[in-house]
Amino acid sequence: MKVTVFSVEELRHLNPESTDAVYVSGYYHSGDGGGGWYTWQTGPPREDNGGTIITSLHHHAGYWRLSHGGTGDFRMFGILDDTVPADDALEALVNDPTVTDIRAYSDLWFRRRHRFQRSGITLDFQSFHLSTRDIEPAPVNDPFAAVLFFQGSLDTEISQITLTEPLLELTDIFPVDNSNHFKVGEWYAVKSDISGGAAARELQKLVQVTAITDEHHIQVSYTNGWTLNPGRVISWQRVEPVQDVTVRSLRFTGAGSDQVTGSHPLAFEYAVRANVFGIHSTGSFWPVIMRRWNTHYITEQCSLLNPPDTAWGGAGYLTQQIYCLYGDIRDCHVSNARHLNDFTASAYCRVENCHADGQSAEKGPFVTHGQYEHDLTYAGNSGLMTFANSGVTWGNSARRIHVSKHVCPWFVARVGVSDLTLDDVVVVTNKTIPGSGMLWVNADGLRMTGCSSDGILRITQSSSRSVRANLIQQCSFTLPDDGSTLVDNSVVSPVSFSDTIFRGVNGHTLAGKSLSFSRCEFYGGVSATPATFSSPSLSIHASRLYTCEVVVGNPANNSRTDILNLQAEHSRLDFAPLSGTLMFCQNQLLGTELLNLPAAGDRVILAQNITLL
Incomplete structure (x- = not known):
């Protein structure tokens, strides 16, 4: 016979000998969202968990079991709002292997930090809020002390x-x-x-x-x-590993302001296909989503607002990923955070349509440690970006990183980054960020297409791993009047520029072992100090100079300077330091002065040049 009761408490008082199936119409009272169909299970008693397992006050050889069909929610345990801690209910649901889908229907309050070894489960908080006020203290320096920690x-x-x-x-x-x-x-x-x-x-x-x-x-x-x-x-x-874990649609507020009292929602270690969607956190101390030893995962439409600390190492991140593979991070956002996305020793990951504002812009939302990261892709993001600059402790190395459609106030990939590809990267000075506008890259298989910057441009070389040439094409650089070196003598691999514009080149130095400029334009700017082109192997072809002061040449006897099809207007070229060979042919000179140009001879070819007054 089937019986209906109006609360879980009534169920406890029901004698199971009268029926083996009961419909409970509410947890505290009918219609409050709790309850459901319960069936009597004969056999050894089980501990009453206040929700899916209910013991009888009349019969101890058995228990009432909720027929949930694999879907559980906190109302089954009498959690109807965030005035009562939901920790016991959470543990009962996650640790029940028959529950594969957990849903929230109200705001929740957690006071404990939970660790699970559960696979094959989805937690959907349905955009309700999770509070961690008065949460238990965390161990010192433990970014895995999350509210939800899934660990293999x-x-x-x-x-x-x-x-x-x-x-x-x-x-x-x-x-x-x-x-x-x-x-x-x-x-x-x-x-x-x-x-x-x-x-x-x-x-x-x-x-x-x-x-x-x-x-x-x-x-x-x-x-x-x-x-x-x-x-x-x-x-x-x-x-x-824990596998096939999904957490989605959660609004989270952190607790305290330090590593012991602070809180953060999620951590995964030794996890496969641990996916996170729609987690929006305010005031988390450690990373909102902390990952280590993860493979095949998605982080989507997550955000971090105003973490309490952005100075402590590891604090104030949206997501930290250590030893991770095949990650897809997309449509995320941070405000006044330290990092949006941090990769350490990770590979084959993609970051797309993620953005940072406020103080995040100067803290470095997109970073790698340089612990041999490789094959990373960034597309359509915005915010300061630095690669492989955490120091020799980590290895100072990364390779095959591709950045496209990126806007930032500062881009630095100066140490040990090989085969870096930049497409349509825009670096724009922000007056509120000291040193902004800088673009600093490592000339080791560097490819830049359609990029621009309006601050310091610096090309150096700290590694020599790549087999591909350094090529910078269709770019535009507006240089500050600071007399800085654009390409320094650490660059021993050839660098080729094509269809690229330099504004404010006067006063700057372009050195390096071998430089080639094809169809490039140079504008002198306000400085009266000459630009210095001092590479021992220098080729300038089909390019233009406008109001430039330029010192050309290298004093080495084996140096080679080729200037062909140049159009120079109202400029001055000084060949005083030149030694070695010179080809100066088919150039058009309008209102341009040539100083210390050597006479034609065995090592100098001057031919078919046109001078216009």
């Missing part, structure tokens, strides 16, 4: 192998001591030994075994980003 588990056994031959870049076949110890589908934390600084490892990822290739090799779900030489050590540690 590690085996204690670690397998190591010392390389006897190079592990090549962009291979997915990795050596192991014995492939019989591995199974297709298993997950491993794989890492190399330290190569320099205390945290400098080229390899540190969560990967899946996809094939057993032979007795000492396996195929994994990752192509290596860096070559490892013989003698390096690779370790393998099996992981049981």
Whole structure:
């Protein structure tokens, strides 16, 4: 016989001998959103959790179990608003393997920091607010002490192998001591030994075994980003990751203002397909979404407003990602934060349509540590951007980063960033941000197309890994009157400029071992100090000078200077330091003065030049 009661308390008083199925029309009273169908389960008693498991006051050999169909909500536990802590209800729902979908129907209050090893679950807060007032203290310096921390588990056994031959870049076949110890589908934390600084490892990822290739090799779900030489050590540690976890639609307010009293909503470690949508946080201390050892994930339409601290290392971020793979971060926003997106030792990730304003613009919303990040893509974002500048501790290295359609007050990728590609990157001075307008890049496989800046331009070289040429094309640089060096003598790889405009070039120095300018335009600006083109291998072809003061040449006997098809108007070229060879041919000179031009001879060719008064 089926019976209806009006509250969970009535259910406790109901004798199960009278019925085995009861409809409870509310938690406290009919229609309050709680209750549901309960069935009597015979057998050993279970602890009453106040929601899905209800014990009887009449019969102890069994319990009432809620028939929830895999979907649970906090009203089942009598949580109807944020005046009562929801921690016990949360733990009961998440730790129930039959619940796969948890929903909130009111604002909530959590006072504890929860750690779960649960997979296959979705938490949908349906845009309700989560308060953490009076939350328990967090351990010191623990960014994983989130309100919701999903964490996989590690085996204690670690397998190591010392390389006897190079592990090549962009291979997915990795050596192991014995492939019989591995199974297709298993997950491993794989890492190399330290190569320099205390945290400098080229390899540190969560990967899946996809094939057993032979007795000492396996195929994994990752192509290596860096070559490892013989003698390096690779370790393998099996992981049981949390998988297929989704958290969505939450408004969050942080608690205190420091690492002990502060709070933040989410953390994932050893996680696969842990996705986050629509988390909007105000005042979080640690990163809103903290990730380490994550693979295949999405962070979408999340935001951070006014974190309490942006000076403490690791504080005031929207998302921090350490040892992560295949992440997609999109449509996110921060105001007055430190970082919007931080990658450390991560690869094959994309950041799209993310934006920063307020003090975030000067704190650096888009950063990498330089711990051998590789193959990262940024598209359609705005905010200050710096790569690989956290110091030698991390390795000072990154490669194959592509930035397109980006607007920022400052762009720096000066240390160890190889194969950097910039498309339509605009750097604009902001008078409220000291040093803004700067564009500083590493000439190691650098490609820049359609970029512009209106502050300091600096091209240096701190690495020599790339096999591709440095090419800067269709760009525009408006230079400050500061006499700075645009290309310095650290640049030993050739740099080619084409279809590029330099405004205010007077007073600046362009050095480097080999510079080439094709179809470029130079405007002198207000300074009367000459620009210096001192590269020992200098080519200026089909370019234009307007009101420029230029000193051309290098004193080295083996230097080579080629100036062909130049149009110079109301300018002055001084060849005083020139030695080596000179080709000065087919140039048009309007109101332009040539000083110290050497006479034609074996090392100097002067031909078909036109002088117009």
